Amino acid sequence: MQRLDNTFTALSDATRRAIVARLADGEQPLSKLAEPFSMSQTAVTKHVRVLSDAGLVIVEKRGRTRHCKLDAAPMKEAMDWLKYYEAFWADKFASLAKHLEKKKKQ
Amino acid sequence: MQRLDNTFTALSDATRRAIVARLADGEQPLSKLAEPFSMSQTAVTKHVRVLSDAGLVIVEKRGRTRHCKLDAAPMKEAMDWLKYYEAFWADKFASLAKHLEKKKKQ
DNA sequence: ATAATAGTCAACCAAATAGTTGAGTAATTA
DNA sequence: TAATTACTCAACTATTTGGTTGACTATTAT
Numbered sequence: 635m636q637r638l639d640n641t642f643t644a645l646s647d648a649t650r651r652a653i654v655a656r657l658a659d660g661e662q663p664l665s666k667l668a669e670p671f672s673m674s675q676t677a678v679t680k681h682v683r684v685l686s687d688a689g690l691v692i693v694e695k696r697g698r699t700r701h702c703k704l705d706a707a708p709m710k711e712a713m714d715w716l717k718y719y720e721a722f723w724a725d726k727f728a729s730l731a732k733h734l735e736k737k738k739k740q
Numbered sequence: 741m742q743r744l745d746n747t748f749t750a751l752s753d754a755t756r757r758a759i760v761a762r763l764a765d766g767e768q769p770l771s772k773l774a775e776p777f778s779m780s781q782t783a784v785t786k787h788v789r790v791l792s793d794a795g796l797v798i799v800e801k802r803g804r805t806r807h808c809k810l811d812a813a814p815m816k817e818a819m820d821w822l823k824y825y826e827a828f829w830a831d832k833f834a835s836l837a838k839h840l841e842k843k844k845k846q
Numbered sequence: 847a848t849a850a851t852a853g854t855c856a857a858c859c860a861a862a863t864a865g866t867t868g869a870g871t872a873a874t875t876a
Numbered sequence: 877t878a879a880t881t882a883c884t885c886a887a888c889t890a891t892t893t894g895g896t897t898g899a900c901t902a903t904t905a906t
Contacts, residue, residue, distance in 0.1 A: 638757070639752055639754060642748050642749075642751045642752035643748075643752040645744075645748045645821075646745055646748035646749040646752055647745065647863095647864090648741050648745060649864095651821070658825065658828065663882080664882075665882060673864090673866090674865075675882085675883075676865085676866080676867085676883090676884085677864070679883080680863085680864070681864085684863090697872095697873060697874075697882090698872060698873040698874065698881070698882045698883070699873090699881090699882060699883080700882080700883070706825045706829040707829045709825055709829060710829045712822060713822045713823070713826070715757070716815050716819045717819070719760070719764065719810075720819075722764065722810060722811075722812030722815075723813045723815060723816045753894085770852075770853070771851080771852060771853080779895070779896090780895075781853075782853090782854085782895085785854080786895080790893090801853095803852090803903060804852045804853070804901095804902060804903040805851090805852060806852080806853070
């Protein structure tokens with residue numbers, strides 16, 4: 635529950651989603667990561683903190699730099715949660731019936 | 741962008757996810773919807789507001805009651821965003837390589 | 847007509863978020 | 877050794893969030 639909270643919260647901010655996108659291209663030291671954003675490095679550090687609290691980013695101290703890398707694992711849970719509702723957008727009209735039938739089987 | 745912000749924000753709260761889950765079983769008037777939660781109806785109304793701002797819930801005035809129903813459509817975008825990173829949790833070791841190859845093709 | 851129900855609205859509060867700045871530390875480079 | 881780089885930390889600010897209560901409106905039921 636708390637885990638999903640943290641994951642969705644982390645992804646609810648465009649800056650943080652941009653950080654995730656950049657880390658998908660490979661790990662980055664904090665300073666490099668902060669460069670393209672028009673905000674202080676401290677602010678970026680805080681965003682990274684939210685991401686690492688959610689387990690989406692792993693920060694590793696290496697000399698004087700902090701290397702950030704993506705760990706997408708928590709996204710799987712978020713996706714599984716969403717997947718549960720897939721029928722509702724896939725076939726809007728039949729969705730409720732499908733859902734109830736599925737529930738009945740459980 | 742803003743749309744994704746709203747969707748992820750709406751889903752970042754356990755109470756709101758519970759509301760979504762209940763509405764999956766069928767539409768509900770606000771009062772019924774609020775019953776199981778240990779908070780005021782006003783508080784629930786506010787959560788519903790966040791959900792409807794995100795387009796996840798449609799509120800329809802009918803007499804003195806407000807009927808809430810699920811619209812899962814915005815979840816699709818959220819899921820598509822997550823799907824982009826699927827390779828990263830599906831095969832942790834090959835993930836970066838796969839991603840970069842995919843990017844190269846675009 | 848009266849009472850009960852369903853909901854809104856405004857005001858308030860505490861805590862969290864998203865940012866800033868300035869000072870300090872630790873590691874690297876010159 | 878001195879300067880620069882990478883970053884942390886504390887303090888402050890403004891805004892948002894998640895909740896409360898009390899008073900009000902509108903609809904329905906008796």
